[in-house]
Amino acid sequence: MMKNQTYCVIMAGGGGIRFWPVSRTARPKQFLDMLGTGKTFLRSTFERFASFIPAENFLVVTNAAHKELALEQLPELTERQILTEPLGRNTATCIAYAAFRLQATAPGAIMIVTPSDHLILNEAAFRDVVEEGVDFASTHDALVTIGVRPTRPATGYGYIQTGKSVGDSHLHQVRIFTEKPSAELAQAFLQSGDFVWNSGIFIWQTEAILRQLEKLMPDTYYLFRSAGAVFGTPQENDSIARIYPECRNISIDYAVMEQADNVYVRCGDFGWSDLGTWGSLYDYLPKDENGNTTGCEAVTFDTTDCLVRLPEGKLAVIDGLSDYIVVDTADALLICPKGTEQNIKRYIDAIKFHKGERHI
Amino acid sequence: MMKNQTYCVIMAGGGGIRFWPVSRTARPKQFLDMLGTGKTFLRSTFERFASFIPAENFLVVTNAAHKELALEQLPELTERQILTEPLGRNTATCIAYAAFRLQATAPGAIMIVTPSDHLILNEAAFRDVVEEGVDFASTHDALVTIGVRPTRPATGYGYIQTGKSVGDSHLHQVRIFTEKPSAELAQAFLQSGDFVWNSGIFIWQTEAILRQLEKLMPDTYYLFRSAGAVFGTPQENDSIARIYPECRNISIDYAVMEQADNVYVRCGDFGWSDLGTWGSLYDYLPKDENGNTTGCEAVTFDTTDCLVRLPEGKLAVIDGLSDYIVVDTADALLICPKGTEQNIKRYIDAIKFHKGERHI
Numbered sequence: 170m171m172k173n174q175t176y177c178v179i180m181a182g183g184g185g186i187r188f189w190p191v192s193r194t195a196r197p198k199q200f201l202d203m204l205g206t207g208k209t210f211l212r213s214t215f216e217r218f219a220s221f222i223p224a225e226n227f228l229v230v231t232n233a234a235h236k237e238l239a240l241e242q243l244p245e246l247t248e249r250q251i252l253t254e255p256l257g258r259n260t261a262t263c264i265a266y267a268a269f270r271l272q273a274t275a276p277g278a279i280m281i282v283t284p285s286d287h288l289i290l291n292e293a294a295f296r297d298v299v300e301e302g303v304d305f306a307s308t309h310d311a312l313v314t315i316g317v318r319p320t321r322p323a324t325g326y327g328y329i330q331t332g333k334s335v336g337d338s339h340l341h342q343v344r345i346f347t348e349k350p351s352a353e354l355a356q357a358f359l360q361s362g363d364f365v366w367n368s369g370i371f372i373w374q375t376e377a378i379l380r381q382l383e384k385l386m387p388d389t390y391y392l393f394r395s396a397g398a399v400f401g402t403p404q405e406n407d408s409i410a411r412i413y414p415e416c417r418n419i420s421i422d423y424a425v426m427e428q429a430d431n432v433y434v435r436c437g438d439f440g441w442s443d444l445g446t447w448g449s450l451y452d453y454l455p456k457d458e459n460g461n462t463t464g465c466e467a468v469t470f471d472t473t474d475c476l477v478r479l480p481e482g483k484l485a486v487i488d489g490l491s492d493y494i495v496v497d498t499a500d501a502l503l504i505c506p507k508g509t510e511q512n513i514k515r516y517i518d519a520i521k522f523h524k525g526e527r528h529i
Numbered sequence: 530m531m532k533n534q535t536y537c538v539i540m541a542g543g544g545g546i547r548f549w550p551v552s553r554t555a556r557p558k559q560f561l562d563m564l565g566t567g568k569t570f571l572r573s574t575f576e577r578f579a580s581f582i583p584a585e586n587f588l589v590v591t592n593a594a595h596k597e598l599a600l601e602q603l604p605e606l607t608e609r610q611i612l613t614e615p616l617g618r619n620t621a622t623c624i625a626y627a628a629f630r631l632q633a634t635a636p637g638a639i640m641i642v643t644p645s646d647h648l649i650l651n652e653a654a655f656r657d658v659v660e661e662g663v664d665f666a667s668t669h670d671a672l673v674t675i676g677v678r679p680t681r682p683a684t685g686y687g688y689i690q691t692g693k694s695v696g697d698s699h700l701h702q703v704r705i706f707t708e709k710p711s712a713e714l715a716q717a718f719l720q721s722g723d724f725v726w727n728s729g730i731f732i733w734q735t736e737a738i739l740r741q742l743e744k745l746m747p748d749t750y751y752l753f754r755s756a757g758a759v760f761g762t763p764q765e766n767d768s769i770a771r772i773y774p775e776c777r778n779i780s781i782d783y784a785v786m787e788q789a790d791n792v793y794v795r796c797g798d799f800g801w802s803d804l805g806t807w808g809s810l811y812d813y814l815p816k817d818e819n820g821n822t823t824g825c826e827a828v829t830f831d832t833t834d835c836l837v838r839l840p841e842g843k844l845a846v847i848d849g850l851s852d853y854i855v856v857d858t859a860d861a862l863l864i865c866p867k868g869t870e871q872n873i874k875r876y877i878d879a880i881k882f883h884k885g886e887r888h889i
Contacts, residue, residue: 484880504848523828
């Protein structure tokens with residue numbers, strides 16, 4: 170693995186309201202320590218890669234409003250390493266931006282692209298998988314995606330059907346991408362043994378992804394290319410402010426991965442979760458003998474399997490709840506059954522409609 | 530009714546944790562506006578009587594720690610009118626104290642004794658009942674208690690069985706007092722028609738109650754009498770500090786009303802509740818079409834018949850609760866089924882045991 174040519178692009182542009190009322194537009198999930206580890210997700214993501222990638226080889230793409238939060242979390246980085254988006258345009262545009270920047274400032278780079286807010290429990294196993302992906306990508310015109318062997322028939326994830334393996338490597342060709350399947354389909358995927366979860370972590374040469382963007386998303390590609398020689402210069406922000414609103418709001422999976430013919434998957438078992446809901450967070454939090462999360466001052470009666478989160482110093486008495494989420498913050502309180510927390514978007518919409526933006 | 534000889538003694542010594550986490554030892558229920566009327570219970574109680582009793586004829590008995598709260602609520606009163614208890618010794622001792630004070634400073638007074646934290650909806654009807662009680666007490670050596678015609682088989686109240694009526698008055702002799710009956714007994718009481726709720730509001734001549742205290746609670750009576758000529762002087766507080774810890778911790782109902790042979794009851798219908806629990810408060814609060822209380826920023830889904838109370842400016846999203854109490858304050862949150870809020874004492878004990886006194 171060629172250390173000096175391997176770059177890590179951390180996508181930290183998410184709006185992060187899924188953990189409302191703790192996550193807010195002003196401080197989305199990636200800037201929070203939701204698991205009580207003492208580190209934000211962004212910091213944990215950085216440290217996971219910093220063990221084998223030098224700090225100067227990181228780029229973080231985030232909303233302009235969160236630039237200071239990102240620098241605060243990653244003091245090892247310089248301001249130039251924080252790529253700011255004037256508005257969110259999903260992962261395809263984010264990746265195009267990072268690729269154009271790297272093409273200008275680090276020709277010949279290998280890009281690792283990673284979300285900033287996922288959980289990975291076995292960092293050593295993860296590193297082995299990534300390093301093998303980097304080795305493969307550095308010698309092939311390939312788009313490598315990291316797959317996760319499924320442990321349950323999750324309906325909230327994207328699945329990748331693996332095809333033939335490549336030589337004597339652990340990589341496989343990709344047959345098909347399937348977004349969020351039905352429960353029955355997810356069950357069938359799990360049983361078939363050749364479907365893996367799409368982790369959203371990618372590895373490729375900058376040139377390889379740019380070639381696919383030119384072919385599969387030419388509108389966005391030429392918008393960036395028209396910005397010419399500004400990447401890496403003081404004019405970059407002005408160009409981005411002009412380009413971004415014109416770009417398509419589309420994920421890299423839809424725009425490229427599902428279309429390209431040079432996609433490979435490296436599967437791994439490294440204890441992964443996208444921690445997309447309060448319920449998925451519950452699974453990873455320490456719990457007492459009644460299945461209620463610990464770590465806050467809650468006194469419970471006849472209460473089981475609840476996720477309870479309170480501000481520092483706050484006390485709660487909870488009687489007669491099972492399988493609920495109770496999350497309190499200084500200015501907002503959420504109480505909902507654990508199975509319904511995917512309704513958070515609905516809650517947020519109702520709040521905006523009835524109460525305005527103040528608590529979002 | 531002899532205005533200048535009629536005095537109103539407001540008992541405001543309650544610890545008031547039944548509305549935890551809103552009521553606290555530092556600010557018990559009587560110093561709170563639980564119904565959102567803009568007035569505390571103490572203030573409402575004062576105004577109820579102030580329409581026919583001059584301000585200088587009020588005494589308020591309260592814990593020494595709450596003297597300033599009482600004066601703040603009742604600026605019409607002077608400091609001398611606030612009788613402070615060094616510790617709570619229940620209503621019998623409170624009434625003995627007030628009676629000895631009045632004997633010293635207003636000989637020949639008629640005392641109206643009232644709790645400070647009850648709800649009375651029909652103030653005109655209430656006033657008629659009280660005035661008739663005062664007229665009767667001023668001409669008889671009688672202990673008059675105000676009864677409330679029951680509207681449901683409540684198990685949380687004391688009941689009085691009425692006997693023969695007295696002349697052509699609306700007063701009745703009292704046959705028996707029964708504290709908190711079983712559900713079956715309460716049903717039988719309701720059906721019989723001659724049981725009324727004991728409101729805890731009493732009317733008598735100072736001399737009449739002192740005679741009964743001497744007879745039925747001589748230990749306490751002589752403790753006060755031994756204080757001699759200090760009542761109404763600057764030495765009163767020192768005497769009280771010495772006397773109070775020695776007094777029996779007993780209610781006037783047990784100590785006197787259930788024993789004395791000159792007890793009469795005047796029944797009324799004036800929309801009374803002791804508002805002793807969150808559930809009883811719920812009945813009197815404005816509600817939306819789903820039966821959830823209004824007046825705070827709660828956005829509800831699949832939620833019915835809940836009492837929700839939030840601090841000013843706080844937002845709550847509540848999904849999937851029916852018949853619950855959700856009360857939030859700056860430093861404590863309560864969530865419990867509406868039927869179990871009589872458990873508050875249990876909650877408080879658990880908090881004290883696990884977390885200390887800070888949130889009580």
